[in-house]
Amino acid sequence: MHYEFTHQQRIAYFTMEIALKSDIPTYSGGLGVLAGDVMRASADIQLPLVAVSLVSRAGYFRQEIRDGRQVEHPDMWDPAKWAFPLDAKIAVNMEGREVWVRGWLYVLTGHLGGKEPIILLDTDLDENRPEDREITHYLYGGDQVYRLKQEIVLGIGGLRMLHALGFQVRQYHMNEGHSALLALELLRRFARQENEDENLLSYDIPMVRSVCNFTTHTPIEAGHDQFPYELVQNILRDFIDFNELKAVAGEERLNMTKLALNLSDYVNGVAMKHAEISRQMYPGYHVHAVTNGVHPYTWTSDSFASLYDHHLPGWCYEPQLLVRVDQIPDEAIWRAHRASKLALIERIKTLCGKDFSAEIPIIGFARRMTAYKRPELIFSDLERIRAIARNRPFQIVMAGKAHPNDEGGKQLIEMLHVHLGNLSGTINTAFLPNYDMDLALSLVSGVDIWLNTPLRPMEASGTSGMKAAFNGVPSLSVLDGWWIEGCIEGVTGWAVGNASDQANGDDAGLLYEKLEKTVLPLYHDDRSGWITVMKNAIGKNASYFNSHRMMRRYATEAYVR
Ligand SMILES: *Cc1c(COP(=O)(O)O)cnc(C)c1O
Numbered sequence: 210m211h212y213e214f215t216h217q218q219r220i221a222y223f224t225m226e227i228a229l230k231s232d233i234p235t236y237s238g239g240l241g242v243l244a245g246d247v248m249r250a251s252a253d254i255q256l257p258l259v260a261v262s263l264v265s266r267a268g269y270f271r272q273e274i275r276d277g278r279q280v281e282h283p284d285m286w287d288p289a290k291w292a293f294p295l296d297a298k299i300a301v302n303m304e305g306r307e308v309w310v311r312g313w314l315y316v317l318t319g320h321l322g323g324k325e326p327i328i329l330l331d332t333d334l335d336e337n338r339p340e341d342r343e344i345t346h347y348l349y350g351g352d353q354v355y356r357l358k359q360e361i362v363l364g365i366g367g368l369r370m371l372h373a374l375g376f377q378v379r380q381y382h383m384n385e386g387h388s389a390l391l392a393l394e395l396l397r398r399f400a401r402q403e404n405e406d407e408n409l410l411s412y413d414i415p416m417v418r419s420v421c422n423f424t425t426h427t428p429i430e431a432g433h434d435q436f437p438y439e440l441v442q443n444i445l446r447d448f449i450d451f452n453e454l455k456a457v458a459g460e461e462r463l464n465m466t467k468l469a470l471n472l473s474d475y476v477n478g479v480a481m482k483h484a485e486i487s488r489q490m491y492p493g494y495h496v497h498a499v500t501n502g503v504h505p506y507t508w509t510s511d512s513f514a515s516l517y518d519h520h521l522p523g524w525c526y527e528p529q530l531l532v533r534v535d536q537i538p539d540e541a542i543w544r545a546h547r548a549s550k551l552a553l554i555e556r557i558k559t560l561c562g563k564d565f566s567a568e569i570p571i572i573g574f575a576r577r578m579t580a581y582k583r584p585e586l587i588f589s590d591l592e593r594i595r596a597i598a599r600n601r602p603f604q605i606v607m608a609g610k611a612h613p614n615d616e617g618g619k620q621l622i623e624m625l626h627v628h629l630g631n632l633s634g635t636i637n638t639a640f641l642p643n644y645d646m647d648l649a650l651s652l653v654s655g656v657d658i659w660l661n662t663p664l665r666p667m668e669a670s671g672t673s674g675m676k677a678a679f680n681g682v683p684s685l686s687v688l689d690g691w692w693i694e695g696c697i698e699g700v701t702g703w704a705v706g707n708a709s710d711q712a713n714g715d716d717a718g719l720l721y722e723k724l725e726k727t728v729l730p731l732y733h734d735d736r737s738g739w740i741t742v743m744k745n746a747i748g749k750n751a752s753y754f755n756s757h758r759m760m761r762r763y764a765t766e767a768y769v770r
Contacts, residue, residue: 214326218379219257220768221371222247223388225363226269226348227262227327229315231647233291234268234284235329237349237610238577239672240426242646243479244384246504246672248327250756252319253506253526256764259376261367261388263359264288264313264329265348272610272643277626279578281613288313292329297373301366303358303444308341309334310366312374320506321526328370330362349612357436357444360465364390365448380768382422383473386434386465392417392472393449412453414472422767423473425466425496427669428486429581433466435459470494475767479670480691482708486666497766500691501670502759505751507646508676510654512548516541531752539740546657546681546743553655556641556648557606563639565604570732572685573656573677575608575644578625579618581667584609587660588628589717595635597721601729604637605629606656608644649673654680658728661686662705662716678750681743685728687716695754701745703728 226241227248236242244260251258268284288294292313300307311334315327332344344358368391371378383389399413427433441463442451458468470476470491477497478484484498505528506514517524520537524530547567554565565571576582584607587594597603607625611618622640629638641648653659659677661668661684668690675691677684683702686692696704706719732739 213324214259215375215377217257218377219259220380220382221368221376221378222258222260222382222384223363223367223391224260224262224384225359225387226265227260228646229291229317229327231645232286233315234271234286234645235262235265235348236646237269237612239670240385242503242649243501243672245646246502246507246756247384247760248317248325249319249504249507250502250760252317252323252325253321253504254757254760255323256760258325259371259378260317260325260327261363261371262327262329263345263348263363264331264333265345266331266333267346267348267350269348270610270613274622274626274640274642277623279611279619279622288315288329288331291315292327295328295374297370298334299366299369299373301361301369302446302448303341303361305446306338308332308344308358308362309336310345310362310370312370328367328374330366330370332362353436354440354444356434357440360387360390360434361444364388364392365394367391368394378420380420380422382424382763382767383469384424385426386423386469389423389465389469389472392421392468393454395420395472396449396453411450414457417472418474421469421473422475422477422763423469424477424479424499425469425487426479428483428490428666430490433464435462435464437462466491475770477767480694482666482693483669483690499759499762499766500694500754501672501675502753502755502757503672503675503679504756505679508650508653509679510545510549510552510650512545513654513680516545526757528755528757529752532748534744534748534752537744539737539744542681542740542743543736546654549651549654549680550657551655553606553651556651556655557639560641561639563637565606565637565639569602569604569637570657570729571604571606571655572658572660573606573652573682574660574662575606575641575649575652576661576671576673577618578609578611578621579615580621581664582609583662583664583716584621585624585628586662586717587720588625588632590721591628591631593721595632597725597729598636600725601733602636603658603724603729605632606639606641606652608641608648608652610644649676653677653682656682657732658682659684659686661692662720663687663689665689665708675750675754678746678754681747683742683746685720685723691754695750697745697749699727700742701749702742 228236228245270281688708
């Protein structure tokens with residue numbers, strides 16, 4: 210059945226989460242959406258990949274908001290509805306017993322007709338103990354032991370599964386450190402004969418490095434998994450020589466990022482600034498920069514897609530064509546935007562009964578709710594924001610999930626509801642529950658201004674602002690991640706503060722000033738000037754910050770070397 214995928218060599222792309230479609234909850238946020246866009250772009254440009262991930266039967270979670278508090282529900286899905294069960298079955302040894310793993314084949318079919326296989330690993334099998342059956346259930350759930358077992362299934366199990374299915378893999382690509390244990394399986398595969406040469410290590414590290422690529426995604430230390438060796442040894446037993454493992458994964462603890470760095474010849478960060486930060490965090494490694502991009506067709510609203518189809522045919526295969534956006538009349542851009550805006554307004558009405566106006570600009574903010582993203586920044590001074598809105602009105606819509614264990618993030622959601630409530634009467638506000646891919650497209654295309662206020666330099670890249678650009682929506686953002694590269698002040702959008710201000714000092718004051726003196730006056734008083742910025746977001750940013758450019762770079766610089 211899968212011969213159509215095994216007859217040619219492929220790049221194996223390992224990822225803990227992947228956003229295949231809104232109905233399949235095997236993702237939590239940006240990392241998973243990026244993985245999905247990697248595969249969608251590869252399908253479009255006919256780059257042969259195979260993705261390996263976990264089936265996450267209970268998903269991440271479905272978010273309900275009750276009295277301003279996030280309530281989490283399991284988000285069960287049935288893989289049989291979307292994917293084919295594969296016959297192959299492999300085992301990995303944990304705590305001295307076999308844990309059996311099977312796979313589901315999800316065939317990603319792009320809108321240009323290309324196909325890519327996605328293998329979703331599953332331990333929910335009769336032959337496993339009850340606790341082992343749950344290893345692949347909860348995305349980012351459970352404790353450290355649970356996480357390590359998931360990463361064993363993903364890295365070691367995933368590699369064995371590809372082998373059992375007959376895939377011919379030419380290169381491995383680790384999307385973040387979660388899958389770095391695949392390199393341990395490769396070390397074992399490339400173990401040297403004992404006594405071959407007394408001076409050589411028993412594993413052929415250069416051989417492993419030559420087939421591994423690693424993309425690091427976060428400049429936050431806590432974002433990098435680390436496991437105590439006692440725990441690792443208790444689970445993996447004699448799988449690997451621990452003295453040699455410590456030499457490549459850290460002396461104190463098994464650091465998944467170090468392991469991936471030491472066993473990959475090609476390493477990259479996800480924006481220029483992020484690569485620079487990563488070089489500082491891990492001195493001595495050559496960290497390339499491949500700035501992220503988003504998948505054109507997936508992140509463009511219907512109204513803009515038909516506009517591009519008409520004026521710039523071929524944009525889905527070659528998004529650089531969007532540099533010619535000036536071919537499109539201003540009125541057509543405005544009409545396409547208005548269609549997306551009306552659709553969002555209707556959705557807001559359905560989801561929370563609020564009436565937004567199509568004549569007033571909407572500011573959108575949606576991302577993972579966690580401290581460094583500072584969703585509360587715009588509410589620092591409620592009197593000030595009311596005064597700005599009285600002069601030139603605007604509306605605010607927000608969305609985002611907090612990780613179930615991130616109490617700070619959950620409190621942010623609660624606090625946002627209080628602020629949004631306090632502003633109502635002066636400003637239309639809404640918080641839309643259960644941020645997912647589908648809601649993300651509504652938001653990035655339906656708002657007028659995409660707001661982003663992270664604490665520098667914590668935002669490795671960020672991708673939602675790129676999605677907004679595909680829909681002619683400019684960003685108003687702190688200069689961090691991709692926006693350092695994407696912002697041309699007053700041309701493609703606006704900066705809050707400047708990139709060198711490490712203190713992040715008075716970002717709220719700077720945000721109010723930019724909004725009051727520059728952004729809102731342009732929207733309300735100079736429609737043609739506003740549409741020029743919309744066109745620049747498309748022509749200068751969407752044309753560049755897309756997944757096709759990103760994958761063509763991985764293909765020529767990482768996969769073929
Ligand atoms: C794009 C997307 C993200 C990532 O957005 P950032 O700008 O990187 O914060 C997160 N969640 C969903 C559902 C998305 O579509």
